[in-house]
Amino acid sequence: MTRKPGRRSTLVGTVAEEVLAYTAGEDRELDLALVEYDCIGTAAHAVALSRLPLTPPVMTPDETHRIIRELVEIIRSHRRGAFRISAADQDVHLAVERRLTRRLGEIGRKVHLGRSRNDQVALDMRLYLKDQLVSVAEQLCSTVRALLRQAARCRSIPMVGRTHMQPAMPSTVGLWLAAFAEALLDDGSDLQHVHTLADRCPLGAGAGYGVPLPLDRWLEARLLGFRQPVTNVLYAAAGRGRLEVRALGALAQVMLTLSGLAADLIIFSAPEFGYVTLPEEMCTGSSIMPQKRNPDVLELMRARAAALQASVQAAAGIVHGLPSGYHRDLQEIKPLVMRGFAVTGGSLKIAAAVVGKMTINREALRRAFQAPVFAADEAVELARQGLPFRDAYRRVKERLSGVESRRPEEAVSRRTGWGAPGNLHLEVLQAEARRLGQWARAERRRFHRAVSRLLGVQYPALESSG
Ligand code: ARG
Secondary structure: OOOOOOEEEEOOEEEEHHHHHHHHOOHHHHHHHHHHHHHHHHHHHHHHHHOOOOOOOOOOHHHHHHHHHHHHHHHHHHHOOOOOOOOOOOOHHHHHHHHHHHHHOHHHHHOOOOOOHHHHHHHHHHHHHHHHHHHHHHHHHHHHHHHHHHHHHOOOOEEEEEEOOEEEEEEEHHHHHHHHHHHHHHHHHHHHHHHHHHOEEOOOOOOOOOOOOOOOHHHHHHHOOOOEEOOOHHHHHHOOOHHHHHHHHHHHHHHHHHHHHHHHHHHHOOOOOOOEEOOHHHOEOOOOOOOOOEOHHHHHHHHHHHHHHHHHHHHHHHHOOOOOOOOHHHHHHHHHHHHHHHHHHHHHHHHHHHHHHOEEOHHHHHHOOOHHHHHHHHHHHHHHOOOOHHHHHHHHHHOHHHOOOOOHHHHHHOOOOOOOOOOOOHHHHHHHHHHHHHHHHHHHHHHHHHHHHHHOEEOOOOEEOO
């Protein structure tokens, strides 16, 4: 091969080095997260090629078998940290194909028949999204359980409920924490919904217009553990991006919830409140002020939540107004998505640890109960004695200094409506968390089973199934 200075020959032509560097962008690193999916997808495609009803066959079952054995080896070397994506490869797709060709010669050169990097990357991203959504859902369940355990422990510890940050009504620590648990469970159903949308296989779409071969798209979908193929091939390959925007939206929703928890904890752990003490090992010190125990983790959670919101806009902006068909623009969504999953998983984990290990300070919570916080209760009592509520309200408001202080425990125990401080129904949220956890486990099992069957070795362990 002739090599002109400043140029590099790749599987798909000769390109200037600076162009390769510019177009590959972060792909050479980020695509390492896609290696297993690319190999698994290639295995399914090789099976589909061997099942094409053509004579002579474009790929024999034996050739497919050898390809799959080599793909398993690629996954193994990737796990050892030995699989590289070179500058000439640009991305995981060409790196895997080049390695197959290097090891298997002509057989390797057959494997790209009937596919394009466009359906390949769409497939890799869908498999990645499904996996990550399940992982985040599992982490979310752990965080919900940590919140519910702490809520159960503090079920009847009185806490001043606030609106506008002003003392409002008697409440409990249990109510405060369980509210975040329920919010996260709602966010969890967004994750499930996006997973359902991701659970359709784009293979067979090629560059976005199908391929002139009788490829069995349902077979490919089944082999990979998808419920079905994406129906329209243009949407399958070139409709990439929308799904990622939705995934980022679901993650941003989780982070939105966590940002509220972070804000509360930052305020309530400040000495002036002192409601909670953050676990010592989760606070950071100051380089100048020896007394400081700073809630840096919570501040970063808050900032990363904001940045994630912005990345939903960034991704939607990239997709916005794109003409039909594949465009390289879509590649720029990949770093946003990968960072989104890392941030959300990490934040859920930290939130669970903070909530599980923080100390609740009953005395500080009790000190915050000043008589006016019982004003609404007093008005309600007058109304129960027959005074129209608006008159009762006025009467209490006119002599606020006369509002009687009450026992906070007594005041919260009277709030017995469904889900109120005196009647939390934590078991409802516990059951919902259990269901979400079961769903995640079942989805993971379903994928692992399909891949084990496809590769002929136990996945993810990669031990031979004998
Ligand atoms: N790295 C590329 C991406 O993320 C892979 C697809 C390249 N396809 C193409 N037609 N240039 O989109």
